[in-house]
Amino acid sequence: DVVNGVKGKIDMIFLGALFNEGKFTFDETTNPEGGVRGLIDYNMPAANIATADTPWTEANIDTVDPFEDLSDLIAGAEDKVPVAKLLIAPSKLNYLLRCPKMRAAVYGTDKAAAPLTLQILNQFMESNSLPVFEKVTRKVNIKSGNTINSYSPVNAKNIVAVPAGK
Numbered sequence: 432d433v434v435n436g437v438k439g440k441i442d443m444i445f446l447g448a449l450f451n452e453g454k455f456t457f458d459e460t461t462n463p464e465g466g467v468r469g470l471i472d473y474n475m476p477a478a479n480i481a482t483a484d485t486p487w488t489e490a491n492i493d494t495v496d497p498f499e500d501l502s503d504l505i506a507g508a509e510d511k512v513p514v515a516k517l518l519i520a521p522s523k524l525n526y527l528l529r530c531p532k533m534r535a536a537v538y539g540t541d542k543a544a545a546p547l548t549l550q551i552l553n554q555f556m557e558s559n560s561l562p563v564f565e566k567v568t569r570k571v572n573i574k575s576g577n578t579i580n581s582y583s584p585v586n587a588k589n590i591v592a593v594p595a596g597k
Contacts, residue, residue, distance in 0.1 A: 439571040439572065440571070442569055442571060442584065443461060443571045443582065443584045444471070444584075445584075446567065446569055446584040446585055447461070447584035447586075448471065448473055449518070449591050450518075450520075450567075450584065450585050450586040450589050450591055451586050451589070452475055452480050452589070453472065453473040453474065453475025453479075454470060454471065454472050454473070454475075455470070455471045456469070456470050456471075457469055457470075457471075460573075460582065461573070461582070463573060463574075463575035463576075464574075464575070479508075481503065481504045481507060483495070483497075483500040484500065485500075487500075487523070487526055487527075487530075489526075492526070492529065492530055492531070493531055494532075495530065495532065496532045497527055497530050497532065497533045498532060498533055498536035499532075501517070501561075501590075504590075504592060505561060505562065505592070508592050508594075512594040512595065512596075513594065513595040513596075514562040514592045514593065514594060514595065515562055515593050515594060515595040515596075516562045516563050516564070516565050516593045517562050517563070517564050517565070517590050517591065517592055517593070518564075518565050518567050518590065518591040518593060519564050519565070519566060519567065519590050519591075520566075520567060520568075520583075520585045520586070520587035521566055521568055521587075522587045523587050523588075523590065524549065524564060524566055527552070527564075528546075528547045528548065528549070528552065529547075531543060533547065533552075534547045536555075537551065537552060537555045549564060549566065552564060562592070562593075567585050568583075568585075569583065569584060569585060570582065570583050571583075571584060
């Protein structure tokens with residue numbers, strides 16, 4: 432249990448920083464037993480943070496173009512280092528797979544109503560020399576007194592581009 436607790440805390444800090452623009456906060460939620468409080472800032476350059484022109488929300492799922500946003504993200508990153516994969520939260524992946532313009536990019540307009548799966552999406556990405564998606568579902572149990580709470584360090588609002596190589 433002790434070793435798993437340490438590994439869980441390391442995963443929480445690492446994934447929390449990856450999915451939160453290079454920052455992790457020790458607060459009442461992430462460290463309820465007290466002690467360390469504050470922000471770890473890994474000083475991610477602002478140039479490494481991309482924002483979609485149109486927010487990916489349920490209200491505009493029919494008009495947003497995730498493939499165009501992802502293409503811009505990958506093109507910007509490829510100027511610096513090749514991207515091996517894209518880490519994504521399950522809820523963001525679900526949105527991406529339901530998005531009509533993403534389905535149209537994969538299937539074309541004649542089959543755009545067909546359901547899109549992660550496997551089909553990744554086959555499409557690979558066939559176009561683009562990085563594949565990897566769903567991240569890590570949950571960490573945090574004990575606060577006699578209560579154990581499940582916590583996800585993955586910020587579902589963000590997608591993380593992982594560079595190729597070491």
